[in-house]
Amino acid sequence: MTAARIGRLAFLLYTVVFFAVMLLPLLIMSGTAFNTSAYPRLIPFEGPTLEWFAAIADDRQLMEGLSTSIKIGILTVLLALPLGFAGALLLQQVTGSLRRWLYVVLIAPILTPGVVIGIGTVIFWRDFTRASGLGFFYDGIVLTVFAQTSFIAAYCMLIFTARLDRLDLALEEAARDLGASPTQSFFHVLLPHMAPAIAAAAFIAFLSSVENYNATTFAILSDKTLTTVLYGKVRLGISPAISALAVLMILATLGVIALAWLLRKKK
Amino acid sequence: MAVSVSIENLTIRYGDSTAVTDVSFDIQQGEFFTLLGPSGCGKTTILRAIAGFIEPSAGEIRIGGQSMRGVGANRRPTALVFQSLALFPTMSVADNIGYGLRVRGVGKAERNRRVDELLQLVALEDHGRKGVNEISGGQRQRVAIARALAVEPTVLLLDEPLSALDLKLRQHMRAELRAIQRRVGTTFIYITHDQGEALAMSDRIAVMNAGRIEQIGEARGIYTRPETAFVAGFVGETNRVPGRVLRTFNGSAVLETPLGNLAGLNPAGLAIGDKAAIFVRPEALKSGTGGENHVSGQADTFIYEGNFGHLSFLVNEGHALTALLPPDTGAIPERGQPVSFSFGAGDAIILAD
Amino acid sequence: MTPFLTPRYLITAALIVVLVACTLAAARHVRSFLRRNGLPVGLFVVGAVVFWTIVLIVAPQIFMLDLSFRFNLPRSQLGGPQDVLTFQNYRSLWIGPDGQSWNLLQLRALAVTLAGSVFVVLACFAICYPIAFHLAQFAGERRLRLALALLIVPYWINEILRAFAFRILFTDQGLINRLLLESGLISQPVDFFNIEVPLYTGLVYAYLLFMFFPLYSALRSLPHEQIEAARDLGAPWWHIHLFVVMPAAKAGIASGATMVFMLCAGSLAIPQILGGTRTLWFTPIVYDRFFESYDWPQGAAYAVMLLLTCIVVVLTVQRIFRVGLRDVVR
DSSP: OOHHHHHHHHHHHHHHHHHHHHHHHHHHHHHHHTBOOSSOOSSSOOOBOOHHHHHHHHOHHHHHHHHHHHHHHHHHHHHHHHHHHHHHHHHHHOOHHHHHHHHHHHHHHHHSOHHHHHHHHHHHHHHHHHHHOOGGGSSHHHHHHHHHHHHHHHHHHHHHHHHHTTSOHHHHHHHHHTTOOHHHHIIIIIHHHHHHHHHHHHHHHHHHHHHOOHHHHHHTTTOOOHHHHHHHHHHHOOOHHHHHHHHHHHHHHHHHHHHHHHHHHHO | OOEEEEEEEEEEEETTEEEEEEEEEEEETTOEEEEEOOTTSSHHHHHHHHHTSSOOSEEEEEETTEEOTTOOGGGSSEEEEBTTBOOOTTSBHHHHHHHHHHHTTOOHHHHHHHHHHHHHHTTOGGGTTSBTTSSOHHHHHHHHHHHHHHTOOSEEEEESTTTTSOHHHHHHHHHHHHHHHHHHOOEEEEEESOHHHHHHHOSEEEEEETTEEEEEEOHHHHHHSOSSHHHHHHSSOOEEEEEEEEEEETTEEEEEETTEEEEEEOTTOOOTTOEEEEEEOGGGOEESSOSSEEEEEEEEEEEEOSSOEEEEEEEETTEEEEEEEOTTOOSOOOTTOEEEEEEOGGGEEEEEO | OOGGGSHHHHHHHHHHHHHHHHHHHTHHHHHHHHHHHOHHHHHHHHHHHHIIIIIIIIHHHHHHHHHHTBOOOOGGGTTSTTOOBOSHHHHHHHBOTTSSSBOHHHHHHHHHHHHHHHHHHHHHHHHHHHHHHHHHHTOOHHHHHHHHHHHHGGGGSOHHHHHHHHHHHHSTTSHHHHHHHHTTSOSSOOOGGGGTHHHHHHHHHHHHHHHHHHHHHHHHTSOHHHHHHHHHTTOOHHHHIIIIIHHHTHHHHHHHHHHHHHHHHTOOHHHHHHOOTTOOOHHHHHHHHHHTSOOHHHHHHHHHHHHHHHHHHHHHHHHHHTOOHHHHTO
16 A cells, blocks of 8 residues: 555545544434433433423423523524624725724624623623613613624624625616615615525524523523523433433424525525 | 717816826717727726716816716716626616616606616517526626616716627627617717727717827727827827928928838928827738838738738838738738838828827 | 712713714715715614624623722622722732632633643644645535535534533443443543543534634635645645645634634633533633622623733734734634
8 A cells, every 4th residue: 555545544534533523412412312211321222212302391491491592592683683784884884994993893702702791791781770770771681682792793794794795886886876875775786685694694693692601691690591591401410301402403403404495495 | 969968177086196187078969979098097987977976076077068066976867887787686687677767766667668668679578577697798788778778868878888798799789789879869978998899889989098088089080080199009000100200391291210201191280300100000001112101121920810911021120010911912921021012191190209 | 979970981981982083083984974875874884883882892891891990899888988999809819818828729720721722722723624624625516515514513502512412421321431341441430520531522622613614714715736836846745734735824723723712711611511520710710700709890800811811812822923813803
């Protein structure tokens, strides 16, 4: 065997191991979710069961956390999309050092540790509420939406910026030339062009929101979201029901993606 | 005829650099007017200023007698056909054409009627419901023109709309464009760097260089009677021989050049001793000794182009001239073979250099 | 004293004033901005960005900074004579409660967090590089799509659930201990959690993609001809990687490394779930300030310290490797 062939073989082996390890957690989850054993494990396999899936539906805490998470996710999408869109539009139109500074400030929340964002948000709104007497804002769901939006809007902005770069500026000029007001050109040319990016950003924003733990655990105050409930369960003790939940979440995500794919294909 | 567009002392500056310097011209109602010049000469800047995308630094643009100062692009009676066409990819062909009417609040029934008319005008009756990416390049071109015509502009502005097409289609579209213009009778302002396009379509041409207009006139006049060395060199192919004016008489002059004394027209009235150059078209060079001016040398390269051939020959060191050989020319001269040509004084022009 | 006259409100107000002043100074630009976008869209864009930057990003950080310099007072004493600025919360980071001895545990936790995050960055890079290089330079369309899908799929499940999967894997009865026991390699289950194998496995796994994608896109933009040219000129493979490929991918590497480092140092759930009883990590200490000792000012001070040390490390490393922040946040 030549050295080149040994190298190729080694690389192939590496690739196989790499992807096997990447998928390992999924396999463990799926395996333990269907194993009768009350302790989540793959071996010995004590026989297939669906009881852990039933256990999820009975778990009121989990269900409440899930519905809170979905609420927060929807609100975050509704807030982060317009903010990210505005940020992308402004970045497209300003230049020089103003653009650089704006970019750094808007991107900073992506790099800032979630705990820092969560803590800052809670402190700010607690003090603001005390000073102003406006109790509405000091609410776990509202604070979580604010904390998550500060960085999720930046994800959305990056997606929008990439799409905006591919817009032929002559299109907006053409609309203006044909008599459209700036507002009409915004709705007739810019928004339709951005539609796929808006859909993608909404998907990413919702997933990031439901998935978030670091900022949420501070901002949610006394409420519970899916991730904080899960954290409590994982800390207290481990149960195959958690694996079952993971399997359901994978299936749900797969379903959404398949749906999006079908919709696009239909078009 | 009424003046449709009038440009007065237009100057446009970007920061320190000046793109357009003190340009003035009038365009008549229904005229096909072309701004011709190399890239960066300021022609696109003028077009965008007329459309309303650029604010002039000084001077005045009037359309139909109305000053356009402070009037936004969306309120001007102009319509622009973009170089990239800028068709809306999210709309169908018909929706693209009807867009200008839609934002003007024209009702749906009236809009459909107008769109159908325009589709007919550009011979795209069966393509209205297609997406703009489902039709060919030439068809997209026609959609862009129809879209601009739909708003019934006083002036239609065209920014090198044919440059993206291949040669065959481009030549076809020239004729098509000219025919559409005759049918609708709208004033067209056309921008191009392609002198062939300009000569083929325009009623009048303005040749631009470095932000200024060099010459305005009909195609024929621009080609046969260039007024500046730039126009002579830029429009069409030409031979240029520099020298000094030796004698002048009665609208003509004789130039002392490295190729000997050559006679030509002297439209600018150059005086004896002025530095100048004589310009003569390759097709004016006839083999033999028929004309007033004689040049002879050795054949260098021959480029065959189907319906004719270009022969370049060396007269003396460093001076090459090009002559156009008609297809019925007998034997093509071999390289190094002596050749001699002549041209009439009326076919050559002497201009300040 | 009215509650709005405290430093944090004044600083925030000053920021808004500065912003408005900048805007007015650029009034000409504002006019052309509004003309280009129209009034409704223009106002929306400016309003949204101001709300985002001031209310969601900057103000919370200022308030956190302000609180970190205050005593942990009951609400009735806020604004009273005892509500004065102090460094005590920062001092408690390195001086123990007795006011004399060093607080070694917390300092070590901070050091371990930073060093551990650097280790995770290096591990992520080493693991991703061969795959990213191969996919970017050699893979065909179909293989590429399959590989990217396989990479993304595991990240559809929650970070906590992924950590949970690794916890199952590494327990006394987990798959690995089982396999090792049954193969006779060991006679007693290994306590992986105490030697922090699950922690680092979990961290590397969690942030692998944040290294992979910047690296991949940087390598993709390297023309394949450059590698062929180097090979043609007789360079050995390691030389090509070190002096042709990696310098070209520098911005991507910097971007990935920064992301992974910041995420890792700020990671909370993974050290909590996959750490052993003796594991040290800084974020859980911050967490405890809030939820165990209810000392928010101290928690705020610790959060500020975490942020500052991370920024210092990132900027230092960027200085050493001569990459700008602009390369990173692309």
